[in-house]
Amino acid sequence: MNRKSLIDRLLQWETLLAIIFVVVVLINISLSPFYLSLQNQVNLFHLSIEKIIVALVMTLIIINAEIDLSVASIMGLAACVFAFVWDDGFTLGTAISAALLVGALAGAINGFFVAYVGLPSLVVTLAGLIAYRGLARVLVEDRSIGDFPEGFDALGQDPLFGPLTFGIILFFIGLAIMIVVLQRSGFGRKTYVVGNSIEVAEYSGVNAKRLKMILFILSGLVSAIAGILIAARLGAVRGSTAEGFELDIITMVLLGGVSIFGGSGTLTGVGLAILIILNMRNGMSLANVSGNAQTGVIGLLLILSVLVPNLLQWVQTKLNDPRTSGQT
Amino acid sequence: MFSRQISLISTLLLFSWLVTGCAFLDTDVDVRADQSEENPVVIEEISIDIATDQIDQSNENDRNKITQNVTGDEAFNAVLLPKFMGISVFDKANEGAADAARSLRQPFPAFVGPTSSNSTQGQIEILNDAVTHGYDAVLISNNGGDEISAAAQAATEAGVTVITWDSPIPSAVGESVFVAQVDFDETGLVMAEMAHNILDGRGQIAILSAGRDAANQNAWIAAMETVLINDPKYQELEIVDTAYGNDNFSISYSTAINLANNYPDLDLIMAPTTVGIQAAAQAMQDEGLCQTVKTSGLGLPDEMVPHMIEGCVPQFALWSFNDLGYLAYYLAYHLTVGNIEPEVGETFFAGRLGRFTIEEDPTREQGLRVLMGSFTIYKEQDLLWQ
Numbered sequence: 001m002n003r004k005s006l007i008d009r010l011l012q013w014e015t016l017l018a019i020i021f022v023v024v025v026l027i028n029i030s031l032s033p034f035y036l037s038l039q040n041q042v043n044l045f046h047l048s049i050e051k052i053i054v055a056l057v058m059t060l061i062i063i064n065a066e067i068d069l070s071v072a073s074i075m076g077l078a079a080c081v082f083a084f085v086w087d088d089g090f091t092l093g094t095a096i097s098a099a100l101l102v103g104a105l106a107g108a109i110n111g112f113f114v115a116y117v118g119l120p121s122l123v124v125t126l127a128g129l130i131a132y133r134g135l136a137r138v139l140v141e142d143r144s145i146g147d148f149p150e151g152f153d154a155l156g157q158d159p160l161f162g163p164l165t166f167g168i169i170l171f172f173i174g175l176a177i178m179i180v181v182l183q184r185s186g187f188g189r190k191t192y193v194v195g196n197s198i199e200v201a202e203y204s205g206v207n208a209k210r211l212k213m214i215l216f217i218l219s220g221l222v223s224a225i226a227g228i229l230i231a232a233r234l235g236a237v238r239g240s241t242a243e244g245f246e247l248d249i250i251t252m253v254l255l256g257g258v259s260i261f262g263g264s265g266t267l268t269g270v271g272l273a274i275l276i277i278l279n280m281r282n283g284m285s286l287a288n289v290s291g292n293a294q295t296g297v298i299g300l301l302l303i304l305s306v307l308v309p310n311l312l313q314w315v316q317t318k319l320n321d322p323r324t325s326g327q328t
Numbered sequence: 329m330f331s332r333q334i335s336l337i338s339t340l341l342l343f344s345w346l347v348t349g350c351a352f353l354d355t356d357v358d359v360r361a362d363q364s365e366e367n368p369v370v371i372e373e374i375s376i377d378i379a380t381d382q383i384d385q386s387n388e389n390d391r392n393k394i395t396q397n398v399t400g401d402e403a404f405n406a407v408l409l410p411k412f413m414g415i416s417v418f419d420k421a422n423e424g425a426a427d428a429a430r431s432l433r434q435p436f437p438a439f440v441g442p443t444s445s446n447s448t449q450g451q452i453e454i455l456n457d458a459v460t461h462g463y464d465a466v467l468i469s470n471n472g473g474d475e476i477s478a479a480a481q482a483a484t485e486a487g488v489t490v491i492t493w494d495s496p497i498p499s500a501v502g503e504s505v506f507v508a509q510v511d512f513d514e515t516g517l518v519m520a521e522m523a524h525n526i527l528d529g530r531g532q533i534a535i536l537s538a539g540r541d542a543a544n545q546n547a548w549i550a551a552m553e554t555v556l557i558n559d560p561k562y563q564e565l566e567i568v569d570t571a572y573g574n575d576n577f578s579i580s581y582s583t584a585i586n587l588a589n590n591y592p593d594l595d596l597i598m599a600p601t602t603v604g605i606q607a608a609a610q611a612m613q614d615e616g617l618c619q620t621v622k623t624s625g626l627g628l629p630d631e632m633v634p635h636m637i638e639g640c641v642p643q644f645a646l647w648s649f650n651d652l653g654y655l656a657y658y659l660a661y662h663l664t665v666g667n668i669e670p671e672v673g674e675t676f677f678a679g680r681l682g683r684f685t686i687e688e689d690p691t692r693e694q695g696l697r698v699l700m701g702s703f704t705i706y707k708e709q710d711l712l713w714q
Contacts, residue, residue, distance in 0.1 A: 040457075234452070234476075236477065290441055
């Protein structure tokens with residue numbers, strides 16, 4: 001009994017992610033003497049902070065058996081709305097509120113079509129990806145808007161607490177909240193149940209539509225926060241800001257072992273996947289591996305993340321099969 | 329029991345494959361990078377090895393010493409950061425920078441770039457990592473606008489020399505000096521003049537540019553428009569449209585065909601990008617339109633000569649990207665070593681290219697530049713001579 005649970009535990013996705021993570025760290029240490037420096041470790045989070053913040057809420061969306069492809073476009077749109085309003089002479093507070101409002105609204109539009117009209121989220125959010133990006137481009141045209149107040153830029157660029165920037169602190173607070181919500185609250189349990197089977201969920205009195213609506217609004221709102229963060233980090237915004245981020249975000253979540261069919265996955269896994277991807281990219285970058293090769297490696301990793309869980313399941317069924325275990 | 333062990337081992341094997349797979353990918357890239365360096369002389373390779381050893385040791389002692397006091401003995405480590413990888417002009421710039429490194433007896437610059445889909449964010453990451461890595465200088469061809477400023481500023485504050493080449497940081501914040509390949513206003517004039525020659529002074533022109541955001545492309549197009557409006561010589565030349573091919577061959581190819589279809593009276597496609605001009609020339613050639621719609625712009629001789637022979641591209645212009653990389657490397661070296669300061673009037677010697685002076689950049693509100701030189705215009709007539 002003991003031995004079996006040990007094997008089961010070893011075959012768990014999170015354990016394997018942890019092993020990969022350790023291996024990546026060891027390789028990085030051998031590749032570069034600068035890898036372990038505190039500045040580099042902070043940088044590693046700082047440079048991708050917007051993506052990993054959005055990955056948290058994407059985890060909930062995918063567990064709920066939906067997907068949101070429009071997150072990066074909402075990030076861009078929110079950043080552009082923020083810059084546009086600020087550029088028009090309004091206060092910083094107004095600009096930030098406008099950006100957050102637009103983000104939540106964009107999420108609500110996605111949510112309405114998915115939850116209440118019943119269209120597949122893949123289609124709805126693909127349309128969102130194109131439309132919100134288009135809006136952002138219309139808003140700022142070919143310009144780049146910058147010259148934000150210094151305090152605002154500093155919030156995105158300079159350390160706030162010890163070596164940690166505001167964004168990094170926000171990420172860890174978000175992670176803690178999401179872990180509590182997903183693994184300790186009724187809302188989290190409902191998210192899993194709806195993700196597993198929407199019929200079963202509705203039959204047992206869960207308001208699946210409202211749940212989906214809330215998730216998409218949350219996704220839009222968090223994307224807008226990430227958009228404002230990227231505006232602060234770069235100090236300038238243009239129509240193409242955050243373009244293409246959605247694939248990196250979804251990669252992190254899927255590698256974390258969240259099933260693309262919904263119903264299963266943990267934030268521990270996603271957290272480990274984030275650590276692996278960030279460290280891997282950082283290591284390759286320090287070793288001067290070009291962007292094209294980096295993309296290839298991350299792609300390979302994602303393919304494995306889809307293949308291996310299925311393989312593991314097959315192995316586990318074999319192990320638990322009474323015919324084979326009876327022989328031991 | 330036996331089957332359990334086998335399954336466990338095979339799973340672990342799969343992961344070791346993943347890990348070693350990544351390691352192999354790394355070495356693959358390294359090997360290719362080494363081969364592209366045109367087999368340096370053996371003696372120089374040795375000196376490079378020694379130089380790298382030195383910087384490793386001195387890193388542990390004191391990094392500042394190197395940046396303040398690099399002599400011929402101490403290594404100058406630079407990163408050449410192109411807009412993105414896989415574009416031949418940037419490879420040529422890298423060859424030029426490697427030439428400069430060879431003549432200065434320095435280690436070859438690292439040539440690292442993002443993918444085209446991730447260019448702005450990727451450039452920022454590479455710039456940040458270059459600081460972490462302890463490089464002395466970063467030589468950037470900026471693909472975005474001012475988004476890279478904050479990272480460039482941080483790098484400068486950390487003691488890294490940041491210069492731009494090919495495409496500057498518009499606000500010049502975070503950038504020390506920009507190495508301009510040609511005067512941006514002259515580009516407009518050269519394009520107008522080529523159009524004038526090809527069309528005998530009269531006709532419709534469509535512009536096929538790279539990306540909407542590319543600072544250098546936009547400046548050249550604006551300069552050309554200004555020339556056409558202000559100089560009566562060009563009054564019968566008309567720009568009917570400006571389209572974008574994102575420096576992607578297939579997008580540029582179909583954009584060129586769309587232009588020819590949308591404007592039946594179109595006489596010339598002017599592409600101020602080496603990818604765009606090649607795609608447009610190929611498209612017109614494939615469509616059999618070369619006699620009615622000519623192509624011109626900025627192109628690489630190797631790529632354009634076949635189209636010139638077919639009569640599709642009567643004239644095109646370009647500067648040497650090899651020289652551009654070479655000059656950028658020399659400038660970064662002299663700035664880092666402390667031979668010159670980033671100030672107007674400072675002069676420096678750049679090997680085979682001669683002497684250059686830092687001046688104010690007239691094409692931007694603020695910023696310094698070093699102007700490399702003027703265009704080479706390639707004409708059909710010259711080709712027949714050869």
